[in-house]
Amino acid sequence: xxxxxxxxxxxxxxxxxxxxxxxxxxxxxxxxxxxxxxxxxxxxxxxxxxxxxxxxxxxxxxxxxxxxxxxxxxxxxxxxxxxxxxxxxxxxxxxxxxxxxxxxxxxxxxxxxxxxxxxxxxxxxxxxxxxxxxxxxxxxxxxxxxxxxxxxxxxxxxxxxxxxxxxxxxxxxxxxxxxxxxxxxxxxxxxxxxxxxxxxxxxxxxxxxxxxxxxxxx
Amino acid sequence: xxxxxxxxxxxxxxxxxxxxxxxxxxxxxxxxxxxxxxxxxxxxxxxxxxxxxxxxxxxxxxxxxxxxxxxxxxxxxxxxxxxxxxxxxxxxxxxxxxxxxxxxxxxxxxxxxxxxxxxxxxxxxxxxxxxxxxxxxxxxxxxxxxxxxxxxxxxxxxxxxxxxxxxxxxxxxxxxxxxxxxxxxxxxxxxxxxxxxxxxxxxxxxxxxxxxxxxxxx
Amino acid sequence: xxxxxxxxxxxxxxxxxxxxxxxxxxxxxxxxxxxxxxxxxxxxxxxxxxxxxxxxxxxxxxxxxxxxxxxxxxxxxxxxxxxxxxxxxxxxxxxxxxxxxxxxxxxxxxxxxxxxxxxxxxxxxxxxxxxxxxxxxxxxxxxxxxxxxxxxxxxxxxxxxxxxxxxxxxxxxxxxxxxxxxxxxxxxxxxxxxxxxxxxxxxxxxxxxxxxxxxxxx
Amino acid sequence: xxxxxxxxxxxxxxxxxxxxxxxxxxxxxxxxxxxxxxxxxxxxxxxxxxxxxxxxxxxxxxxxxxxxxxxxxxxxxxxxxxxxxxxxxxxxxxxxxxxxxxxxxxxxxxxxxxxxxxxxxxxxxxxxxxxxxxxxxxxxxxxxxxxxxxxxxxxxxxxxxxxxxxxxxxxxxxxxxxxxxxxxxxxxxxxxxxxxxxxxxxxxxxxxxxxxxxxxxx
DNA sequence: CATGAATGAGGTTTCATTCAT
DNA sequence: TATGAATGAAACCTCATTCAT
Numbered sequence: 001x002x003x004x005x006x007x008x009x010x011x012x013x014x015x016x017x018x019x020x021x022x023x024x025x026x027x028x029x030x031x032x033x034x035x036x037x038x039x040x041x042x043x044x045x046x047x048x049x050x051x052x053x054x055x056x057x058x059x060x061x062x063x064x065x066x067x068x069x070x071x072x073x074x075x076x077x078x079x080x081x082x083x084x085x086x087x088x089x090x091x092x093x094x095x096x097x098x099x100x101x102x103x104x105x106x107x108x109x110x111x112x113x114x115x116x117x118x119x120x121x122x123x124x125x126x127x128x129x130x131x132x133x134x135x136x137x138x139x140x141x142x143x144x145x146x147x148x149x150x151x152x153x154x155x156x157x158x159x160x161x162x163x164x165x166x167x168x169x170x171x172x173x174x175x176x177x178x179x180x181x182x183x184x185x186x187x188x189x190x191x192x193x194x195x196x197x198x199x200x201x202x203x204x205x206x207x208x209x210x211x212x213x214x215x216x217x218x
Numbered sequence: 219x220x221x222x223x224x225x226x227x228x229x230x231x232x233x234x235x236x237x238x239x240x241x242x243x244x245x246x247x248x249x250x251x252x253x254x255x256x257x258x259x260x261x262x263x264x265x266x267x268x269x270x271x272x273x274x275x276x277x278x279x280x281x282x283x284x285x286x287x288x289x290x291x292x293x294x295x296x297x298x299x300x301x302x303x304x305x306x307x308x309x310x311x312x313x314x315x316x317x318x319x320x321x322x323x324x325x326x327x328x329x330x331x332x333x334x335x336x337x338x339x340x341x342x343x344x345x346x347x348x349x350x351x352x353x354x355x356x357x358x359x360x361x362x363x364x365x366x367x368x369x370x371x372x373x374x375x376x377x378x379x380x381x382x383x384x385x386x387x388x389x390x391x392x393x394x395x396x397x398x399x400x401x402x403x404x405x406x407x408x409x410x411x412x413x414x415x416x417x418x419x420x421x422x423x424x425x426x427x428x429x430x431x432x433x434x435x436x
Numbered sequence: 437x438x439x440x441x442x443x444x445x446x447x448x449x450x451x452x453x454x455x456x457x458x459x460x461x462x463x464x465x466x467x468x469x470x471x472x473x474x475x476x477x478x479x480x481x482x483x484x485x486x487x488x489x490x491x492x493x494x495x496x497x498x499x500x501x502x503x504x505x506x507x508x509x510x511x512x513x514x515x516x517x518x519x520x521x522x523x524x525x526x527x528x529x530x531x532x533x534x535x536x537x538x539x540x541x542x543x544x545x546x547x548x549x550x551x552x553x554x555x556x557x558x559x560x561x562x563x564x565x566x567x568x569x570x571x572x573x574x575x576x577x578x579x580x581x582x583x584x585x586x587x588x589x590x591x592x593x594x595x596x597x598x599x600x601x602x603x604x605x606x607x608x609x610x611x612x613x614x615x616x617x618x619x620x621x622x623x624x625x626x627x628x629x630x631x632x633x634x635x636x637x638x639x640x641x642x643x644x645x646x647x648x649x650x651x652x653x654x
Numbered sequence: 655x656x657x658x659x660x661x662x663x664x665x666x667x668x669x670x671x672x673x674x675x676x677x678x679x680x681x682x683x684x685x686x687x688x689x690x691x692x693x694x695x696x697x698x699x700x701x702x703x704x705x706x707x708x709x710x711x712x713x714x715x716x717x718x719x720x721x722x723x724x725x726x727x728x729x730x731x732x733x734x735x736x737x738x739x740x741x742x743x744x745x746x747x748x749x750x751x752x753x754x755x756x757x758x759x760x761x762x763x764x765x766x767x768x769x770x771x772x773x774x775x776x777x778x779x780x781x782x783x784x785x786x787x788x789x790x791x792x793x794x795x796x797x798x799x800x801x802x803x804x805x806x807x808x809x810x811x812x813x814x815x816x817x818x819x820x821x822x823x824x825x826x827x828x829x830x831x832x833x834x835x836x837x838x839x840x841x842x843x844x845x846x847x848x849x850x851x852x853x854x855x856x857x858x859x860x861x862x863x864x865x866x867x868x869x870x871x872x
Numbered sequence: 873c874a875t876g877a878a879t880g881a882g883g884t885t886t887c888a889t890t891c892a893t
Numbered sequence: 894t895a896t897g898a899a900t901g902a903a904a905c906c907t908c909a910t911t912c913a914t
Contacts, residue, residue: 011894017894037343037344039257042887042888043887043888043889044887044897052895052896053895053896053897054888054889054896054897055890055891055895055896055897056894056895056896058888058889058890059894059895062889063888063889064887064888064889119343121339121340121343122339122340122343125255125336125337125340126255132401136401136402139402140402162415162418162419162422163419165406166403166407166412166415166416166419167419169395169399169402169403170388170395170416170419173391173392173395173398173399174388174391174392177387177388180391181387183354184354184357184358184387185384185387188383189384194384197380197381197384198384198388201380201381201384201385201388201423204380204423204427205422205423209422209427229876229877230876230877231876232876232877235877260903260904260905261904261905261906262904262905270878270879271878271880272879272880272905272906273878273879273880273906273907273908274878274879276907277877277878280906281905281906282904282905282906447897447898448897448898449897450897450898453898473779473780475693478882478883478884479883479884479885480883480884488899488900489899489900489901490884490885490900490901491885491886491887491899491900491901491902492898492900494884494885494886495898495899498885499884499885500883500884500885554779555779557775557776557779558775558776558779561691561772561776562691568837572837572838575838576838598854598855599851599855601842602843602848602851602852602855603855605831605835605838605839606824606828606852606855609827609828609834609835610824610827610828613823613824613827616827617823617827619786619790620793620794620823621820621823624819625820630820633816633817633820634820634824636816637816637820637821637824637859640859640863641855641858641859645858645863665873666873668873671873696908696909697908697910698876698908698909706874706875707875707876708875708876708909708910709874709875709876709911709912710874710875712909712910712911713873713874716910717909717910718908718909718910
């Protein structure tokens with residue numbers, strides 16, 4: 001699903017240790033990247049943030065770009081895991097409930113990782129073209145789950161949607177907006193308000209138009 | 219409107235020439251930035267793209283960051299000019315027509331400058347905090363105009379909108395999406411299709427709900 | 437005494453190593469500065485003279501000017517240390533002996549570091565105004581010690597001096613002259629001759645004039 | 655006397671104009687050199703100080719070093735001219751009067767051109783070895799005249815001097831000191847005081863020791 | 873004669889990466 | 894395993910000098 005996990009050179013043979021260190025590296029590197037940007041971050045900054053030496057950092061990573069890849073990979077994996085779990089939960093729900101759950105879940109994630117989201121925008125541009133795939137794949141996965149929900153809703157006549165793909169896109173993208181435009185939005189709305197308003201707007205946009213007359217009891 | 223234009227050192231006193239050269243620098247630099255990213259672009263790359271020497275580049279700009287600023291400033295100015303003109307045009311139109319015009323205009327701009335739009339995402343992160351303002355100001359300006367249109371529509375009962383600001387935001391952001399997600403969207407839709415679908419989705423979302431029954435003759 | 441030691445950025449935290457490397461840098465840099473002048477000396481020249489890489493040089497120094505400062509600081513410190521020791525030695529001596537010792541010491545230092553002395557002339561001009569202080573302070577220290585000796589001599593009637601400060605100045609300056617004018621002096625005198633002649637001239641100038649008649653048996 | 659005047663390329667054939675311009679260049683360049691040092695002064699600084707364009711500057715000078723040479727040459731010429739005139743004046747005077755006149759003259763020159771004198775210290779180091787000659791020649795000329803005076807005084811028994819050359823040197827050098835050490839001296843003495851004190855010290859040092867008894871007729 | 877736009881060699885500084893300990 | 898001193902390629906920037914106008 002995630003595509004090939006590119007092999008990253010390591011000097012250690014203790015896989016346990018390697019993945020534990022890399023976990024640490026990812027967590028710390030993200031923070032520094034978010035704060036200073038990838039390019040302005042030096043390997044020594046990353047090492048210091050991890051509390052290890054530059055030399056040791058190079059035991060678990062062969063170059064700076066590897067760190068970026070690890071971050072991207074981690075993000076993608078996290079997304080897929082998160083949405084995978086969500087998918088399970090939603091299976092039993094009605095389309096509308098599932099959608100509400102989906103929105104609440106995703107928008108919350110965005111809210112909780114605002115700074116990170118902003119950095120994600122740059123991530124794709126920084127990665128070599130080949131490595132971008134893992135990000136795209138994760139995105140696509142999140143979209144598919146949303147699309148499934150929408151599809152079920154369309155089938156059950158709870159939703160009326162012209163174009164599933166684009167609708168799913170719109171719903172997702174407007175979630176990200178909370179992070180991208182927080183310099184504007186956070187001054188005017190709390191996250192709760194934003195979530196409510198967007199949720200209602202989404203529902204309104206896909207709720208069947210009342211051809212008969214008994215439309216939406218809001 | 220755009221805030222203070224930061225002064226950039228130049229060695230020439232011929233203002234005409236300076237602004238002409240800077241125009242050239244901005245135009246060429248954007249292309250290289252878009253292609254390679256800001257950090258991977260060397261001053262000599264920019265100079266070569268302009269067809270001038272590194273030395274001459276430094277006659278019109280005091281450091282690499284100045285180039286970035288010029289690009290941002292140019293973008294902001296262009297946005298403001300473009301939307302200013304649009305505003306004039308829309309004044310006489312009905313809210314719906316104005317909105318349609320607005321959408322067509324903005325989405326077209328995004329489409330025509332796709333690569334540039336992608337770079338713009340990084341621009342804010344690259345600029346020192348103080349200089350970001352000019353980008354925000356431009357964005358805010360585009361929003362205001364859209365909000366005016368929506369407001370007129372609400373007054374005239376052509377639109378029914380819960381939250382003007384967020385609706386305006388949504389409309390704008392979904393335009394950008396065409397550039398941000400073109401790796402996904404462009405495979406499935408032509409620009410024309412995308413524009414049509416989003417336009418309809420927007421209208422549908424703000425069209426007054428049929429309180430009676432004669433709702434959507436689509 | 438020397439005023440504040442300006443902090444110089446280093447990447448190493450091993451103080452021992454830092455000061456050892458800086459010692460090395462100062463010693464080598466002086467030689468190159470003396471030979472080629474500060475401005476014509478490139479950082480890579482200094483690095484090569486030290487037998488280290490340009491990069492490592494920047495571990496112990498943040499810019500070229502820092503090297504200059506280190507040199508000046510070292511010189512000032514050396515001066516103060518040298519004259520401090522001299523002061524101790526002279527305490528027990530008679531004023532005349534102390535003066536002779538002082539002259540011999542200082543003129544010898546100048547002789548042994550001729551090239552360096554010539555460079556010192558430029559040093560003050562090269563340093564940013566604030567950093568010149570350390571040189572002035574060192575000079576002032578050397579002067580004070582000389583003045584003390586002269587004062588003792590005046591009290592004991594061994595010397596007869598109109599203006600202590602200026603006399604001390606004169607004695608000092610004529611020592612430097614050996615370095616400044618070596619293009620002229622070294623062709624006509626050996627250092628020993630010069631030292632003798634100047635010593636006699638100095639003594640003669642401050643020896644009490646025979647108000648009676650029993651003056652100088654030269 | 656001054657050695658060969660090195661030929662400096664010019665594009666102009668109007669000798670009158672050339673020497674007039676060079677006069678201007680020397681006068682202005684000195685000021686900038688004194689203020690900022692030779693190396694930190696850019697050709698454009700010199701041009702601006704002269705009120706001409708960089709291009710025109712290069713009509714009268716072929717490179718930056720030429721400017722330095724012109725300055726040195728001018729200084730040497732001025733020295734020689736000044737001391738030449740002095741020599742004439744002194745011819746008729748008694749040795750003592752001549753010496754007093756000499757001292758007054760030279761110390762005054764130093765006082766009037768303090769900043770310049772400080773720069774002169776660097777000049778020799780900046781000039782290519784060959785060009786230093788003109789400075790040395792000028793110095794030697796000033797020395798010779800002083801020596802002549804001293805010699806006459808020795809012959810007439812007005813002075814009693816062990817070593818003519820070194821004494822002359824000492825007298826000259828202590829004049830320069832007023833400029834070199836003005837950061838120290840000017841705080842404690844006016845120029846007049848300094849001149850008086852040094853004059854007396856000099857006279858005292860060369861005044862015949864009273865083997866008889868008739869010592870100081872001051 | 874006069875200008876200042878244009879060039880590019882060369883210096884300073886940074887930092888990813890290596891390697892001896 | 895862990896360190897951080899050491900390297901050097903490569904980027905930024907300056908400024909003496911040229912030359913078209």
